[in-house]
Amino acid sequence: MLDFSDAPYQFFPAKPNRFMMALGKFANRRFILKGKNHRITQFDLCGEIEKVRALHKSGAQLVIVANHPTHSDPQVMTEVHRRLGIKSCFMAAYDVFLRGKFSGWVMQNIGCFSIDREGSDRKAMAEAARILKAGEFALTIFPEGNVYLANDKVTPFLDGASFLALKAQKDIGDDRPIYVVPMAFKYSHLTDVRSKIGAQLDDVAIGLGTNFDHDAEPVSELKRIGREVLIKNLKQRGCIDPEDIAAEKPMSELLVSGAEKILSGLESKIDLPDGAGNDPTTRIRKIRSAIHNVLTDDDLENDHRVATSWADEAILAFRILQYATPYALEKPTVDRIAETVERVREDLTSKWQAPTGPRHVEVQVREPILLADILNAHPKLRNAVTELTGRMESEIQAGLDEANAGLETPGSELF
Numbered sequence: 001m002l003d004f005s006d007a008p009y010q011f012f013p014a015k016p017n018r019f020m021m022a023l024g025k026f027a028n029r030r031f032i033l034k035g036k037n038h039r040i041t042q043f044d045l046c047g048e049i050e051k052v053r054a055l056h057k058s059g060a061q062l063v064i065v066a067n068h069p070t071h072s073d074p075q076v077m078t079e080v081h082r083r084l085g086i087k088s089c090f091m092a093a094y095d096v097f098l099r100g101k102f103s104g105w106v107m108q109n110i111g112c113f114s115i116d117r118e119g120s121d122r123k124a125m126a127e128a129a130r131i132l133k134a135g136e137f138a139l140t141i142f143p144e145g146n147v148y149l150a151n152d153k154v155t156p157f158l159d160g161a162s163f164l165a166l167k168a169q170k171d172i173g174d175d176r177p178i179y180v181v182p183m184a185f186k187y188s189h190l191t192d193v194r195s196k197i198g199a200q201l202d203d204v205a206i207g208l209g210t211n212f213d214h215d216a217e218p219v220s221e222l223k224r225i226g227r228e229v230l231i232k233n234l235k236q237r238g239c240i241d242p243e244d245i246a247a248e249k250p251m252s253e254l255l256v257s258g259a260e261k262i263l264s265g266l267e268s269k270i271d272l273p274d275g276a277g278n279d280p281t282t283r284i285r286k287i288r289s290a291i292h293n294v295l296t297d298d299d300l301e302n303d304h305r306v307a308t309s310w311a312d313e314a315i316l317a318f319r320i321l322q323y324a325t326p327y328a329l330e331k332p333t334v335d336r337i338a339e340t341v342e343r344v345r346e347d348l349t350s351k352w353q354a355p356t357g358p359r360h361v362e363v364q365v366r367e368p369i370l371l372a373d374i375l376n377a378h379p380k381l382r383n384a385v386t387e388l389t390g391r392m393e394s395e396i397q398a399g400l401d402e403a404n405a406g407l408e409t410p411g412s413e414l415f
Contacts, residue, residue, distance in 0.1 A: 011123040012097045012104060014089045014113035016137060024110040025082040028075055038072040039355045042190060045083050047365035047399070052181055055368060056086055061135050061176055062368075063165045064088060066183040067396050068142040069151035069339075071352055076185055076361055077140055088138035089131050091115050091124065111137060125164055132168035135176060139165075143392060146315065149343040150327055151187055152336065152404060154397040155318065156285045159292045162388040166381060169371040178371045182392050184364040184399025188335050189411030193357040194218075197334075200341050200356070201225060207348055208232070218415060219332050222340065227251045229348050230323055234258050239320070255320050256280075262317040263287065266310055270294075280321050287314050289386075335411040360409055364399030 033040040056062060064086075066077060074090065081088050094114035097104040115124035131139050143157035162180075169178045198214060201221065205212040208228045213221055230251065234240035239258035260276065263283050267274055270290045275283040291314065294300050294307040328340040342353045369391055378384040404412075 012108055012114040013127055014111050015108040016089060016111035017109040020109040021087055021111055025078055028078045029082060033075055033079060037354055038075055039358045040072060040361055041358045042360035043079060044362045045080060048367055049365055052365055052368060053084055055179055061132055061178045062138040063178060063180045064138055064140045064183060065143050065161055065180060065392050066185055067154050068144040068147055069149060069185060070187055071147055073142060073185060080363055086138050088140045090140045091128060128164045129168050133172060149339045150322060151339060152400060154393050156281060157389050157393050159289055159385050159389055162385045166371055166375060166384050166388060169375060179368040181368045182366040182395040184396045184403060186362045186400055186403035188360050188407055188409040190358045190360050190409055192410045193334060193338060196356050197338055197341050200345060204345055204348055226344050229344050255323050259317045259320045262313050266313055269310060284314055284318050332415045334413055334415050337415045362403045364403055366395040366399050
């Protein structure tokens with residue numbers, strides 16, 4: 001399912017170099033975005049552009065947050081920074097820095113610093129706070145924490161981005177305002193990639209020892225092959241009963257049952273009320289919030305290791321439920337089917353998959369959120385964090401809905 005790094009954690013601080021940041025933006029715009037790994041050939045930036053530029057020029061500190069639907073999001077965000085004239089540091093997964101000494105050096109010099117997404121990373125939180133308090137650079141975070149390959153739906157945000165931004169505003173006081181700027185990234189294919197999707201399903205089917213029937217209804221074949229991939233993964237993780245497989249229960253029942261086992265187990269371990277029968281997304285949000293409270297509590301340091309494993313389980317439950325919900329089936333556009341096939345391929349191979357074809361991206365810059373207003377309305381930091389996280393999620397989802405409403409690309413057509 002999700003790929004977690006097994007490499008020992010190392011912290012890499014940001015070492016922003018203005019020349020390297022400018023060079024990185026130039027190379028990204030001229031070569032990387034259009035290259036085979038991203039294939040972004042059309043780029044639209046819209047929304048509250050001038051308002052954000054004005055805030056930046058006034059000296060206000062900015063925390064930029066966005067959804068994380070694809071592996072191209074950091075490159076798209078780099079181009080957003082260039083167009084807005086903003087220099088920003090990035091919070092990035094630590095395993096990215098371990099891919100090579102040179103690439104790690106480049107990452108640090110263009111303003112990136114590492115975070116252990118699977119545990120309590122005080123060094124990363126301290127680095128983020130230092131950047132915000134210094135005020136020389138903006139801070140960019142993807143609060144979903146992972147790439148979920150479901151571009152039309154915002155997944156539950158981790159609380160960390162809200163927590164560190166609000167805490168920094170509290171520490172700084174009224175001398176310098178901090179604004180959170182939500183941005184919605186919407187990607188769509190610019191060509192008809194149906195035949196390529198069929199070829200990808202051929203490869204997936206062969207890897208499972210079966211065949212993709214090109215004469216059958218494609219969405220039904222996707223469901224069948226996806227079922228095989230998921231059963232394989234769920235069996236490996238002990239999240240599915242062999243009796244249920246033998247009984248040929250519907251895939252949605254198998255997935256919901258597997259996720260329910262994980263969520264009930266977590267609620268019991270964390271001493272949360274049993275949420276059986278409640279909305280799974282709400283349950284996951286409460287579980288992740290409780291885990292965050294443990295991981296950020298110095299008095300509970302002995303529990304941090306086990307809380308890290310709980311965080312992994314919560315993400316796994318969410319990923320399972322993504323398959324149980326009719327994301328592709330409720331609106332089987334070329335884009336949604338392509339995303340689902342990409343996710344199936346990643347779950348089968350545990351490897352990043354390149355885009356299927358050239359893409360358009362629209363970035364919706366939403367209304368900046370003044371953190372002082374949130375803190376004034378919610379003096380308790382925990383309540384303020386909950387409010388801000390919800391605001392960020394809803395603003396970005398609204399941006400996605402707005403982008404989709406005006407979308408006319410081959411990728412937006414029904415499969």
